[in-house]
Amino acid sequence: MKILVIEDDNETGAYLRRGLEEHGHVVDLAANGRDGLFLAAAEAYDVMIVDRMLPGLDGLGVVKTVRGAGVRTPVLFLTTLGGVGDRVEGLEAGGDDYLVKPFAFAELLARVNALARRPPMAQIETVLKIADLEMDLIGRKVRRAGREIDLQPREFRLLEYLIRNADRVVTRTMLLENVWEFHFDPKTNIVETHVSRLRSKVDKGFEAELIETVRGSGYRLRAAA
Amino acid sequence: MRLRSITMGTGFRLAAVAATIVLVSILILGFGIYSTVKGALEGQVRGGIERDMADLAPLVEQAGAAALQTRSTQDLQRRFAYRLASPEGNYLSGERWLDIRKPGWTEFETADGVAREVPFDGDVLVLTERLRSGLLLSVASDITWIDGVEDSLLTQFTWALLIGIVLALGAGALIAQALLRRVDAVARTANAIIAGDLSRRIALTGSGDDFDRLAITLNAMLDRIAGLMENLRQVSNDIAHDLRTPLARLRQGLEDARARARTTDSYQEAVDRAIGEADGLLQTFSALLRIAQIEAGARRAAFRPVDLSDALQTVVEAYEPAAEDSGRRLIATITAGIVVPGDRELVVQLIANLVENALCHTPVGTDVAVSLSTDPDGSAIAAVTDNGPGIPASEREAVLRRFYRLERSRTTPGNGLGLSLAAAVVDLHRGALSLHDNQPGLKVEIRFGPVSHVHSARGCS
Numbered sequence: 001m002k003i004l005v006i007e008d009d010n011e012t013g014a015y016l017r018r019g020l021e022e023h024g025h026v027v028d029l030a031a032n033g034r035d036g037l038f039l040a041a042a043e044a045y046d047v048m049i050v051d052r053m054l055p056g057l058d059g060l061g062v063v064k065t066v067r068g069a070g071v072r073t074p075v076l077f078l079t080t081l082g083g084v085g086d087r088v089e090g091l092e093a094g095g096d097d098y099l100v101k102p103f104a105f106a107e108l109l110a111r112v113n114a115l116a117r118r119p120p121m122a123q124i125e126t127v128l129k130i131a132d133l134e135m136d137l138i139g140r141k142v143r144r145a146g147r148e149i150d151l152q153p154r155e156f157r158l159l160e161y162l163i164r165n166a167d168r169v170v171t172r173t174m175l176l177e178n179v180w181e182f183h184f185d186p187k188t189n190i191v192e193t194h195v196s197r198l199r200s201k202v203d204k205g206f207e208a209e210l211i212e213t214v215r216g217s218g219y220r221l222r223a224a225a
Numbered sequence: 226m227r228l229r230s231i232t233m234g235t236g237f238r239l240a241a242v243a244a245t246i247v248l249v250s251i252l253i254l255g256f257g258i259y260s261t262v263k264g265a266l267e268g269q270v271r272g273g274i275e276r277d278m279a280d281l282a283p284l285v286e287q288a289g290a291a292a293l294q295t296r297s298t299q300d301l302q303r304r305f306a307y308r309l310a311s312p313e314g315n316y317l318s319g320e321r322w323l324d325i326r327k328p329g330w331t332e333f334e335t336a337d338g339v340a341r342e343v344p345f346d347g348d349v350l351v352l353t354e355r356l357r358s359g360l361l362l363s364v365a366s367d368i369t370w371i372d373g374v375e376d377s378l379l380t381q382f383t384w385a386l387l388i389g390i391v392l393a394l395g396a397g398a399l400i401a402q403a404l405l406r407r408v409d410a411v412a413r414t415a416n417a418i419i420a421g422d423l424s425r426r427i428a429l430t431g432s433g434d435d436f437d438r439l440a441i442t443l444n445a446m447l448d449r450i451a452g453l454m455e456n457l458r459q460v461s462n463d464i465a466h467d468l469r470t471p472l473a474r475l476r477q478g479l480e481d482a483r484a485r486a487r488t489t490d491s492y493q494e495a496v497d498r499a500i501g502e503a504d505g506l507l508q509t510f511s512a513l514l515r516i517a518q519i520e521a522g523a524r525r526a527a528f529r530p531v532d533l534s535d536a537l538q539t540v541v542e543a544y545e546p547a548a549e550d551s552g553r554r555l556i557a558t559i560t561a562g563i564v565v566p567g568d569r570e571l572v573v574q575l576i577a578n579l580v581e582n583a584l585c586h587t588p589v590g591t592d593v594a595v596s597l598s599t600d601p602d603g604s605a606i607a608a609v610t611d612n613g614p615g616i617p618a619s620e621r622e623a624v625l626r627r628f629y630r631l632e633r634s635r636t637t638p639g640n641g642l643g644l645s646l647a648a649a650v651v652d653l654h655r656g657a658l659s660l661h662d663n664q665p666g667l668k669v670e671i672r673f674g675p676v677s678h679v680h681s682a683r684g685c686s
Contacts, residue, residue, distance in 0.1 A: 085527055102507055154542050180543050184515075184574045185508060188581050193546035 001046040001116055002026045006036030006062060007078065008054050012101075016049065019105045020112075033057030040066045045073050046116050049108075052079040052090065060093045067094035074115035078103075087183075106217035110169040117168065128163045130223050131210060133202070135163060144206060154179065155198050162211065162221040171218035195219060236404030240397020244390070251389050255382035262378060266371045267350075271330070274352045277305050278364045285309060286356055290318035305364055306349075312359035325353045325363050332368070348372060407436045411443070423451055464513070467641070468506060475502040512642040519649040524568050531567040533605055533673070534559050537597050540576045544584065552589035555580070558596040563605050565673045567654050575650040578643045579609040579669050587613030591666075605673040612666040621660040 003025050007013040010031070017027045028043070030036035033054040040048060040062070048066075052059040063075050076097045077090040087098050097111050128135040132145045140156060142149045151159065158179050162170060172191045176182040180190075195211065203209045214220050284292035293309050297319070308319035314326035325331050331351045347369030354362055410428060417425040426447060427440040482495030518524070541557040548555040576595065583593040591613045600606050616624055625648045651658040651671055661668040 085524070152542070180539060181570075182543070182573065182577070183570050184577070185511075186543075186577060186581060188544060188547045188584060190543050190547045193550050194543075197546050 001112075002028075002044070003112065004028050004030065004036065004039055004043070004045045004048045004073075006030045006033065006040075006048070006054065006059065007051045008032055009051070012051075012078075015105075016108070019109070023109060033059070033062045037062050037065055040071060040073070041069060047112050048073050048075045049112070050075055050077055050095070052077055052086070060089065063090075063094045076108075076111055076115055104171075104217075106169070106214075107171045107173060110171045110174065110218060113168045114165050114170070114174070128160065130163050130166050130221065131208070132206075133163070133210060135160060142202075144202060149201050151198070151201060155194065155201070158194055158198055159202065162219065166221045166223045169214050169217050169220050174218070236401030237397060240393070240400045244393025244397055247393050248386065248389055251382070251386055255378075255385070259375065259378050259382070263371070263375055266374060267368070270350055270366050270368055270371070271352075274305070274350065274364050274366050278352055278354060278362070281307070281364065282354065282356060282362060285360070285362055286358060289360075293318045305366055307365075308361075308363040310361040310363075312355075312361070314361060317360070319363075320365075323349075323351065323363050323365050325351050326361065328353050328355050328361070411436075411440065418447070423447075423454070460513075468509065471502050471506050471509075475499055475506070478502065509642065512646060516642065516646050516649045519571065519646070519653050522653060524571070525653060528566045528568060530564045531569045531572055533563045533565055533567075533572065533607065534561045534597055536569055536572050537576055537595055537607060540573060540580055541595050544577070544580050548584055548593065551584060553584055553587065554592045555584075556592060556594045558594065558598075560598045563597060563599060563676055565605050565654070565676055567673070568650075571650045571653065575647050575671070576607065576609070578647050582643055582669075583609055583611040583613070583667070587611050587666075599676055600672075603675045605676050607671045607673070608668055610663050610666060610668040612663060615662060615665055615667045616660060618662065624660070625658075 003020055005013060005016050005020075005027055007016060007029070008031050013029050013031065017029050020027045028039055028045075030039050033056045036050070036054070037057065048063075050059045050063060054062070057065075059077060059079075063077075066073070066075075074096045075094060076099060077095045078099055078101060079086060079090070080101045090098050096115055099108060099111060126136070126138050128137065134143045136142070137160070142151055142156070142159065158175065161175065161178050173185070175191050175195075176186070199209075199211050203211060208222075210221055212220050212222060281292070281296055284296070288295075290309055293307050297307060306320045306323055308321070308323035308325075309317045310326065311317055314324075316324075322335060325333075329352075331353065332348065333351070334348055347367065348371075349365050350368045351363050351365040356362055407430075414425050414427045426444045429437050429440055431437070478495055478498050482492060482499075486492045486495055537559050538557065541555060541559075545555050580593065580595060583591075587593070591611050593609065593611045595607075595609055597605065597607045624644050647669075648658050654673060656671055656673045659670050659672075661670060
């Protein structure tokens with residue numbers, strides 16, 4: 001993937017570039033808003049990673065301008081500001097996701113991957129299918145290999161999120177934010193316990209395990225079982 | 226210096242303005258009295274002369290100079306002086322010195338010595354009329370006494386003015402000094418505080434006047450500032466103390482790894498441990514920042530109706546499996562449809578914190594209950610209760626402080642910020658958080674403001 005990173009802190013910028021390049025991405029690095037804006041307008045990127053606090057033109061301004069010019073590239077905001085207001089502002093300016101510093105690199109990578117392969121907005125699905133798993137979003141029913149699986153509402157949402165991000169690593173924080181709308185870090189292992197319950201319902205008694213744990217990062221639902 | 230500071234002060238200027246007003250009033254009053262008295266006295270004399278002239282004129286027309294003689298002898302008090310002159314103005318009878326030839330009113334001063342024969346010895350007012358026979362008749366009266374009255378009036382007013390100036394200046398100085406003393410007292414206190422004595426407060430006179438009220442307000446402000454400073458000092462101490470331990474552990478671990486680790490695996494293990502410690506530190510910092518941010522109150526501007534029932538239900542659902550896995554029970558008794566204005570994200574974190582506390586600090590087998598209801602006055606009451614060991618009454622206040630941890634919790638994970646954060650969130654919502662003895666166990670009760678909306682009570686548990 002071709003990724004534009006707009007980050008004024010040299011060390012963070014270099015760290016991001018190194019990490020992303022190690023994972024096979026092509027990275028352009030801009031150290032301020034104006035350079036970033038120029039690159040974003042001139043080249044086609046798959047994902048943009050934008051720091052919110054930039055000298056000169058700040059991250060919000062960059063993304064607003066880019067969106068105003070009709071560029072649809074997904075944007076991930078990086079920030080030290082983690083309040084609701086800041087997040088809302090970022091999303092309203094045209095950002096697609098938000099990551100608060102300090103972050104683990106695995107978290108960033110998972111979010112970048114999720115953004116890059118986000119399905120087009122217009123596509124409305126009522127049934128999700130993956131391997132031998134079938135999820136009816138309207139009837140709220142789940143079947144695997146023809147056998148009906150009974151899920152709690154929150155488990156249903158968890159599975160839906162995993163299926164929508166099939167074959168991508170989904171981090172604990174992503175799950176907390178998207179499934180429970182928790183914007184803090186619980187001390188209790190609530191994600192782990194929910195995933196293990198879901199696993200016991202979805203995977204137990206079947207040959208292939210769909211939900212796998214990615215050590216140090218999170219979970220991944222395998223499409224090719 | 227002292228005089229300069231008095232003359233420059235507000236008190237002196239006020240006093241000077243008041244004194245000037247008093248003096249101008251005395252002047253206006255004096256001038257009014259003076260001209261009224263003068264006018265009244267002169268009017269009286271003119272009236273007397275006119276009446277005498279009206280009496281005498283017909284007699285002189287009839288009897289000529291003889292009438293004048295008779296009149297002079299009759300006027301024993303010698304109030305008036307008379308003169309009769311020929312049409313040309315030549316003396317015929319009466320006082321020779323009264324030599325006025327022009328008809329009408331005349332005021333003149335008698336020459337020295339001339340008037341010695343009569344009690345006229347200064348200013349004289351004369352009315353001269355031409356009779357039908359053509360003779361000139363003059364009637365005069367002494368008005369020197371009016372001058373005397375005027376003089377004494379002027380003297381009195383001058384004295385009044387002088388005394389007024391002295392009194393006004395004196396009073397002004399006293400007022401200025403009194404004000405200055407009060408202001409000086411405030412300034413001295415402020416200077417002492419600037420110099421570092423934060424315990425100083427402005428002394429009250431007990432009179433309850435404006436200065437006392439100002440002093441009470443200022444003292445309250447100083448108390449508030451001192452409280453905040455104390456809080457800040459406490460937090461700085463706590464941070465220094467509570468962050469040093471994990472930092473030291475982190476350093477120790479890294480040092481150990483460098484000295485002893487031989488294999489990639491053992492390095493990896495050491496790095497993982499270090500990352501764990503660093504994450505813990507970052508979490509503590511973000512909790513502190515979050516508390517500070519919440520305490521600043523800015524988020525209140527973004528308050529929206531929050532479905533408390535739904536928020537609590539979400540938390541219970543999220544923690545149920547974890548509670549069960551850890552051998553505890555999480556029970557919910559939540560009245561549906563209770564809505565209050567607030568910040569959903571913070572309310573969720575608040576309840577999650579309390580539930581986590583109850584799950585972390587109680588033995589296996591404990592029941593934790595989350596409940597929500599409205600009380601008769603319309604407030605929403607949320608409670609998280611457990612039947613664990615509880616918190617001793619003496620420590621219930623202290624656990625709300627940052628970094629405070631019960632002796633028995635020192636070994637369990639946590640940073641001692643959970644309840645401080647909960648307290649800050651409740652405060653932001655203008656609610657009240659209280660800890661009670663659940664006999665046995667702990668009951669944390671949160672009273673929110675009046676419920677803004679209750680919709681259909683669907684059964685929910």
